[in-house]
Amino acid sequence: MDQLLLVRCQLGEREALTELVRAWHQPIWSYARRMLGPARADDVTQEIWLAVLRGLPRLRDTERFRPWLFTIARRSVVNALRSSYGEPGQEPVEPVMDDPADTLLDRVELVEGLAKVPAREREVLILFYLEDLSLEDCAEICAVPVGTVKSRLNRARRLLRTHLTENP
Structure with missing residues (x-):
């Protein structure tokens, strides 16, 4: 990430902010979509960018922008997940991970x-x-030790493998 771009954003340059959003909107939206599903990704992504705009002046280490950005994204996603669990009479919805641009069957199965x-x-x-x-960045974003990230990755790979082999 270009530290100069971040400094320009911190100084309030609109063009720099436009560049920043252009560069990072897709990764953030993709993360939100994968965690929440396409119906809620747009709203949560807007919340993420509002939080980024509010917090950007306080970002001291511009080299740590990416983990900082995904930490904000994670908080917004967790809040959205919590709100869906708290709604009476509504089952928590597992996100539908379909991507119409992808035509490969293997990709669709992986996403499901x-x-x-x-x-x-x-x-x-x-x-x-x-x-x-x-x-290390995943651990920082999730606010857990690196060992916990490793164990979650291990469990996630096993679960994903099980889901993929159960549905040939």
């Missing part, structure tokens, strides 16, 4: 299998494999 993995494990799979974050 990923949707069946519990949220904590799915989260580390997404952050580690799809967002290409390090174990």
Whole structure:
């Protein structure tokens, strides 16, 4: 990430902020969609960007922008998950992970299998494999030790493998 771009954003340059959003909107929206499903991803992504705008002036280490951004995204996703669990008479909805642009059957099966993995494990799979974050960054974002991230990844891989082999 270009630290100069972040400094320009912190100074209030609209063009820099536009560049920042353009560069990071898709990864953040994809994370929200994978965790919550497409119906709620847009609203949560807007909440994430509002939180980023509010917190950006307080970001001191611009080299840590990516984990900081995904920490904000995670908090917003967790809040959205909590609100859906608290609604009376409504079952928690597992996200539908379909992507109309993907035409490969293997990809569809993988996405469906990923949707069946519990949220904590799915989260580390997404952050580690799809967002290409390090174990340390995943631990920071999830506010857990690196060992916990490793065990969640291990469990998530086993669960995903089970879901994929059960449905040949």
